[in-house]
Amino acid sequence: MKKIIILSALSVLLAGFVIMPAVRAVPSYADKASAEFADVAAGDWFAEPVGYLAEHGIVRGYFGNFLPADNISRADFLVMAMRALDVEITAGIPRFSDVGNDDYYATYVATAHIHGIVSGNEDGTFAPNAPVSRQDMYVILYNLLDFKDKLPSEQLSTADFREFEDSADVQSYAVEAVDALVRGDILHGMDNRLNMREMSTRAQAAQLIFNTL
Numbered sequence: 001m002k003k004i005i006i007l008s009a010l011s012v013l014l015a016g017f018v019i020m021p022a023v024r025a026v027p028s029y030a031d032k033a034s035a036e037f038a039d040v041a042a043g044d045w046f047a048e049p050v051g052y053l054a055e056h057g058i059v060r061g062y063f064g065n066f067l068p069a070d071n072i073s074r075a076d077f078l079v080m081a082m083r084a085l086d087v088e089i090t091a092g093i094p095r096f097s098d099v100g101n102d103d104y105y106a107t108y109v110a111t112a113h114i115h116g117i118v119s120g121n122e123d124g125t126f127a128p129n130a131p132v133s134r135q136d137m138y139v140i141l142y143n144l145l146d147f148k149d150k151l152p153s154e155q156l157s158t159a160d161f162r163e164f165e166d167s168a169d170v171q172s173y174a175v176e177a178v179d180a181l182v183r184g185d186i187l188h189g190m191d192n193r194l195n196m197r198e199m200s201t202r203a204q205a206a207q208l209i210f211n212t213l
Contacts, residue, residue: 029055037066044068046203049210058083059206068203074136075105075128077205078118081141082108084209085148090114096126103128117143131199135174137208138187142177145212152184164189169196186211 029051034042053059092110112118120126145151161182181187
């Protein structure tokens with residue numbers, strides 16, 4: 001009788017072990033970025049946003065690389081931001097002389113132009129392959145958030161862009177955008193500077209867009 005009781009207890013214990021699910025570590029977005037792009041290490045400051053954006057089809061690499069230190073072009077930033085904010089792309093012909101119908105970004109530029117998100121240059125060009133200035137990048141992102149009704153409804157940060165050392169470099173057309181992005185905790189600056197006169201790298205653009213999501 002004692003053997004039966006002991007065996008029954010042992011069976012219950014073994015049964016408990018059998019039904020326990022295996023625990024596996026879930027790869028982080030930084031790990032996914034490192035696995036997908038040869039030039040991104042999991043410990044890089046931009047690895048998590050790049051991994052997240054890649055996982056959701058927002059960014060794509062070039063022959064297995066992300067090129068994080070390269071300046072991002074006006075067209076690439078627009079495409080990246082529109083994908084991130086799920087802007088519906090409508091069929092249309094680009095109204096800029098330097099954007100062809102067959103360019104991969106053509107419908108994005110056309111859609112953004114129709115909705116007043118981008119306006120282009122006075123000479124009728126969009127300069128899609130030119131590096132995007134930080135000021136233009138912030139204005140484009142602000143316009144997209146406004147279009148999607150996703151501008152921060154309250155002040156999420158106590159920062160004021162006027163407190164940055166180089167706030168005087170913010171041109172008048174970008175003041176509203178910069179102010180909203182700083183107050184919305186989307187734009188943080190670096191070492192108390194906004195560096196408005198510099199261009200943006202692909203890594204920095206990925207981080208900025210990631211901050212909106």
